[in-house]
Amino acid sequence: MLSPTRTRASLLAAGAAVAALLSGSLSAGTAQAAPAPEAGTTAASPHESCRPEGLYSTPGVDVPYCTVYDNQGREKMGADHQRRIIGYFTNWRTGKDGRPAYLANNIPWNKITHINYAFAAIDSANKITVGADGPNNPNTGMTWPGVAGAEMDPAVPYKGHFNQLTKFKKLHPDVKTLISVGGWTDTGGYTDDATGKRVNSGGFYSMTTNADGSVNQAGINTFADSAVAFIKKYGFNGVDIDYEYPTTMKDAGHPADWTLANGRRAGLVKSYAALMKTLREKLDRAGAADGKHYLLTVAAPSSGYLLRGMETFQVQKYLDYLNIMSYDLHGTWNEHVGPQAALFDDGKDSELAGAGVYTTSQYGGIGYLNTDWAYHYFRGSMPAGRINIGLPSYSRGWKNVQGGTDGLWGKSAATNCPAGSGLTKCGDGAVGIDNIWHETDNNGVEAPAGFNPMWHAKNLERGIVPDYLPKFGLPANTSLTGTYTRKYDSTLVAPWLWNAQKKVFLTTEDEQSIAAKADYVVNKGIGGTMMWELAGDFDWNAAKGQFEQGSALTSAMYDKFKAAAPYGNKKSAPAPAMPTDVINVDVDFGQFALGDSNYPISPKLKITNNTKVALPGGTEFQFDYATSAPNNAKDQSGFGTTIVRSDHTGNNVGGLKGDFHRVSLKLPAWQTLAAGASVELDFVYYSPVSTPSNWTVTFGGKTYGIASDLARGVTVVEPTDGSGGPGGPGNGTCTAPAWTATGEYGTNAPVSHKGRNYKAKWWTKGDEPGTTGQWGVWTDLGAC
Structure with a gap:
C-alpha cells in the first residue's frame, strides 16, 4: 500500500x-x-472447538485458540x-x-x-x-x-x-x-x-x-x-x-x-x-x-x-x-479512467473491454476489476x-480525460511516464491541488497520480480552499479552477469527482459508498x-x-x-451438508506454467490415496470452486469432469449471485487407486481460482469428506471399500489363488497377496501385486 x-x-x-x-x-x-490425522481420531486439544474452520494447526502443539476465538471458531x-x-x-x-x-x-x-x-x-x-x-x-x-x-x-x-x-x-x-x-x-x-x-x-x-x-x-x-x-x-x-x-x-x-x-x-x-x-x-x-x-x-x-x-x-x-x-x-499505470474500488462490475470497463473479457466466450463475460x-x-x-x-x-486521478460519461470509462494518456516507474505507457496523472499526497522521485519531481486523502477530496467537492495547502507545497492563495462535481454510479457502487473544465477525474469513497x-x-x-x-x-x-x-x-x-x-x-454452502466422516485423501493442483505462459490455466490435479484401502474404478470426487471463474472447467484425461451445480451463470454485472460451482469427476471404471498411490489428470480453467475446497469422495455406497479440508467437527476414519475393507463385508479369508513369483498369469487372472485381492490387466510373471502402481499390471480389488 x-x-x-x-x-x-x-x-x-x-x-x-x-x-x-x-x-x-x-x-x-x-x-x-497438513499431516494426515490417524483414522478414528478427533482433535485431542481442548482448544479445537475454538479453531476457525480451515485453519492449519501445528502438529503436536496445543494452540490456545480459545484466547482469541469462541467455541464456534469466530474471533x-x-x-x-x-x-x-x-x-x-x-x-x-x-x-x-x-x-x-x-x-x-x-x-x-x-x-x-x-x-x-x-x-x-x-x-x-x-x-x-x-x-x-x-x-x-x-x-x-x-x-x-x-x-x-x-x-x-x-x-x-x-x-x-x-x-x-x-x-x-x-x-x-x-x-x-x-x-x-x-x-x-x-x-x-x-x-x-x-x-x-x-x-x-x-x-x-x-x-x-x-x-x-x-x-x-x-x-x-x-x-x-x-x-x-x-x-x-x-x-x-x-x-x-x-x-x-x-x-x-x-x-x-x-x-x-x-x-x-x-x-x-x-x-x-x-x-x-x-x-x-x-x-x-x-x-x-x-x-x-x-x-x-x-x-x-x-x-x-x-x-x-x-x-x-x-x-x-x-x-x-x-x-x-x-x-x-x-x-x-484503476490508476495512472495505464490510460483507462475508472473507479479504483468499485464494488461491482457494470459490463462497461474500458480496460476489460479492450482485453476482450466481455466478448470472449471462455471468460463468461465476468469482469474482474x-x-x-x-x-x-x-x-x-x-x-x-x-x-x-x-x-x-485516498483518491486516484487523471487529468486531460477524453471521452467517457463525466470521465467514467474515458481515457487519459501521458506523453511521459514518471521516472523510476518502469512504465513506457501510462495515464496522465492529476497534479498540484489534485495530488497533495503526492510522492516524489529521487530528484524531487512530483509523481502525478491524483493521490489525495479523502478529507482533501471532500474539500474539493465542496469548493473549499483549505488552510493546509502551504504544508503540501501549494500557495495559501491558491484558487480552485472549475467545479468538482460529485458523481455516483449505483451499479458500480462508486463515487467520483468530475471537473469538466479541467477534465480531471478523481476517484473517491464517501458515506454512501461505504454504507453500501x-x-x-x-x-x-x-x-x-x-x-x-x-x-x-x-x-x-x-x-x-x-x-x-x-x-x-x-x-x-x-x-x-x-x-x-x-x-x-463455514467453508461450504449451507446445503447440502458436508460429511462428518473424513478420509485421508490429499489433492493438489500443481505444475502450473509460469507467468504469461499460464493461459489457459492448465495445472495437473494430483489425487493421492493415503487410506488403507483401494479406491475402486468409478469412485466419484466432487469439489467446489469459486464463481469468480466461469463454469467451464474441464479435464483432458478421461475423468469426465462435469459441473453438477452452479450458484451463478452469465456475466457479473451488479455482482455474482452465489459462491460456488460444484464439480464432479470420476476414476475411470477400469482404474483403481491403490492405497498409497496417486493419480494425475490434466485440468483446464480460464480465470484464476483459489484452492478448490469442500471435497467429497464417494464409493462403496458412502460419501466422505477429506481431512485436508480442515473442517470443524469431523472424525477421520478408514473407509469401507465395498469388498472387504475396514468396516466392509469381507470375511477375512482370501479365496483367490495366492500369488507366487514364478507363476504365470493371463489377462483377468485373479490372485490374492498380503490380505488383498488383485486381477491381472495383461499377461504377467514376477510382478508383485501392490508394487506396480496405478498404471501397472495389477488392479487392486481391495482387502479380503
Missing part, C-alpha cells in the same frame, strides 16, 4: 508481457499438505464488534515534516478492532527491522512534546509509536495490533538509517528464495524467529505479511526489485508457502508457551493478473484471516468470516473491512469550515457492524 503507482496488466490476455505498477500489500503462495472482538474494522496506521505521518500528524491518539480506538502497523522491513541479515533505536526513530524513539494525548507511558521501556500503541491498548484491550512487514517500498529492501535511502537488499525475495529458485529455508527460519521475538518484545498480537509480490508474472512489484526478483520467479510461490508454514508453526509454538494465540494475516491482491501467477493462492490454511486489497483497480469478484475468488477456499474487504481512504459496502459485508457474512489508511479518513471542522482528518468512514462501518449477525464460519 504506499505508492501512487501499482503494477497492473490485462488478466487474461494470453501471452501479454505487460506489467504495470501497483502499490498495495499482498501475499500468495503454494501450500504443503472475539468485544460485544459491539461483530465484524472486523481494521485500520492501517503508518509510521511516517509524524508531523515532523510540518504536515498534519496522525498519531496513536488520533485513532478511533472505540470504533476499530485491529491496527496494522506499517511498515517493518527485512534487513540484510534476514531479520525483521524498524531501524536503529534513537530519538529520530518514529517507531521506538520519537516523542511529541506538548501534543495532548501523545505523552509517553513511562512504564514502557521504549518510546515512539510503539509506546503509544501499548499505552492505548491498556485502555482498549479488545483491540489487537499486528506488525505489517513489507509494503511497496520495503518488500525488496529497507531504508538505511544513515543515508535515508532505500537499500535494494532483496528483502522477501532473497530471504525466501535462493538465486536458483530453491527455498531458502535458513533465511525463512531466521526471519520467522526474529518476527516472533519482535512481537513479544513490543506487545503485538501477530504478524501481517505485505509481500509484493510472490508471483510468477514478470516485472511485478517495485521496479527497483525487478532485476533480482525476475530471476527467482519460478520459485517464489513455493518459497512463499514455506515462509507462511514456518511462520504459522513458530507462532503456534510461541502462543502455546505464552498461553495466547498469535495471529498471522496477509494483505492479498485483488488483481487478477497477479493472482494468475500465484497458482491457487494455496496459503489460506495458514492464515487467521486475509485482507483483500480491493482497491487500486471489482471488490465482489475478488471476494468471491477467496470465498472459493475460505469461510466468509476469514475474509475482509479493503477500502481506500458495509451492507454487502453484513449480507454476505464477510469478516469485516480493512482501510488503507486511517490518516485518510475525514471529519468536518466547523470552526475552520473545512474537512480534516477524522473518522467518519470508520464510524459509518462501526454503526453498521455493531448489531450485525455473527460472520460466516
Whole structure:
C-alpha cells in the first residue's frame, strides 16, 4: 500500500508481457499438505472447538485458540464488534515534516478492532527491522512534546509509536495490533538509517528464495524467529505479511526489485508457502508457551493478473484471516479512467473491454476489476468470516480525460511516464491541488497520480480552499479552477469527482459508498473491512469550515457492524451438508506454467490415496470452486469432469449471485487407486481460482469428506471399500489363488497377496501385486 503507482496488466490476455505498477500489500503462495490425522481420531486439544474452520494447526502443539476465538471458531472482538474494522496506521505521518500528524491518539480506538502497523522491513541479515533505536526513530524513539494525548507511558521501556500503541491498548484491550512487514517500498529492501535511502537488499525475495529458485529455508527460519521475538518484545498480537509480490508474472512489484526478483520467479510461490508454514508453526509454538494465540494475516491482491501467477493462492490454511486489497483497480499505470474500488462490475470497463473479457466466450463475460469478484475468488477456499474487504481512504486521478460519461470509462494518456516507474505507457496523472499526497522521485519531481486523502477530496467537492495547502507545497492563495462535481454510479457502487473544465477525474469513497459496502459485508457474512489508511479518513471542522482528518468512514462501518449477525464460519454452502466422516485423501493442483505462459490455466490435479484401502474404478470426487471463474472447467484425461451445480451463470454485472460451482469427476471404471498411490489428470480453467475446497469422495455406497479440508467437527476414519475393507463385508479369508513369483498369469487372472485381492490387466510373471502402481499390471480389488 504506499505508492501512487501499482503494477497492473490485462488478466487474461494470453501471452501479454505487460506489467504495470501497483502499490498495495499482498501475499500468495503454494501450500504443503497438513499431516494426515490417524483414522478414528478427533482433535485431542481442548482448544479445537475454538479453531476457525480451515485453519492449519501445528502438529503436536496445543494452540490456545480459545484466547482469541469462541467455541464456534469466530474471533472475539468485544460485544459491539461483530465484524472486523481494521485500520492501517503508518509510521511516517509524524508531523515532523510540518504536515498534519496522525498519531496513536488520533485513532478511533472505540470504533476499530485491529491496527496494522506499517511498515517493518527485512534487513540484510534476514531479520525483521524498524531501524536503529534513537530519538529520530518514529517507531521506538520519537516523542511529541506538548501534543495532548501523545505523552509517553513511562512504564514502557521504549518510546515512539510503539509506546503509544501499548499505552492505548491498556485502555482498549479488545483491540489487537499486528506488525505489517513489507509494503511497496520495503518488500525488496529497507531504508538505511544513515543515508535515508532505500537499500535494494532483496528483502522477501532473497530471504525466501535462493538465486536458483530453491527455498531458502535458513533465511525463512531466521526471519520467522526474529518476527516472533519482535512481537513479544513490543506487545503485538501477530504478524501481517505485505509481500509484493510472490508471483510468477514478470516485472511485478517495485521496479527497483525487478532485476533480482525476475530471476527467482519460478520459485517464489513455493518459497512463499514455506515462509507462511514456518511462520504459522513458530507462532503456534510461541502462543502455546505464552498461553495466547498469535495471529498471522496477509494483505492479498485483488488483481487478477497477479493472482494468475500465484497458482491457487494455496496459503489460506495458514492464515487467521486475509485482507483483500480491493482497491487500486484503476490508476495512472495505464490510460483507462475508472473507479479504483468499485464494488461491482457494470459490463462497461474500458480496460476489460479492450482485453476482450466481455466478448470472449471462455471468460463468461465476468469482469474482474471489482471488490465482489475478488471476494468471491477467496470465498472459493475460505469461510466468509476469514475474509475482509479493503477500502481506500485516498483518491486516484487523471487529468486531460477524453471521452467517457463525466470521465467514467474515458481515457487519459501521458506523453511521459514518471521516472523510476518502469512504465513506457501510462495515464496522465492529476497534479498540484489534485495530488497533495503526492510522492516524489529521487530528484524531487512530483509523481502525478491524483493521490489525495479523502478529507482533501471532500474539500474539493465542496469548493473549499483549505488552510493546509502551504504544508503540501501549494500557495495559501491558491484558487480552485472549475467545479468538482460529485458523481455516483449505483451499479458500480462508486463515487467520483468530475471537473469538466479541467477534465480531471478523481476517484473517491464517501458515506454512501461505504454504507453500501458495509451492507454487502453484513449480507454476505464477510469478516469485516480493512482501510488503507486511517490518516485518510475525514471529519468536518466547523470552526475552520473545512474537512480534516477524522473518522467518519470508520464510524459509518462501526454503526453498521455493531448489531450485525455473527460472520460466516463455514467453508461450504449451507446445503447440502458436508460429511462428518473424513478420509485421508490429499489433492493438489500443481505444475502450473509460469507467468504469461499460464493461459489457459492448465495445472495437473494430483489425487493421492493415503487410506488403507483401494479406491475402486468409478469412485466419484466432487469439489467446489469459486464463481469468480466461469463454469467451464474441464479435464483432458478421461475423468469426465462435469459441473453438477452452479450458484451463478452469465456475466457479473451488479455482482455474482452465489459462491460456488460444484464439480464432479470420476476414476475411470477400469482404474483403481491403490492405497498409497496417486493419480494425475490434466485440468483446464480460464480465470484464476483459489484452492478448490469442500471435497467429497464417494464409493462403496458412502460419501466422505477429506481431512485436508480442515473442517470443524469431523472424525477421520478408514473407509469401507465395498469388498472387504475396514468396516466392509469381507470375511477375512482370501479365496483367490495366492500369488507366487514364478507363476504365470493371463489377462483377468485373479490372485490374492498380503490380505488383498488383485486381477491381472495383461499377461504377467514376477510382478508383485501392490508394487506396480496405478498404471501397472495389477488392479487392486481391495482387502479380503
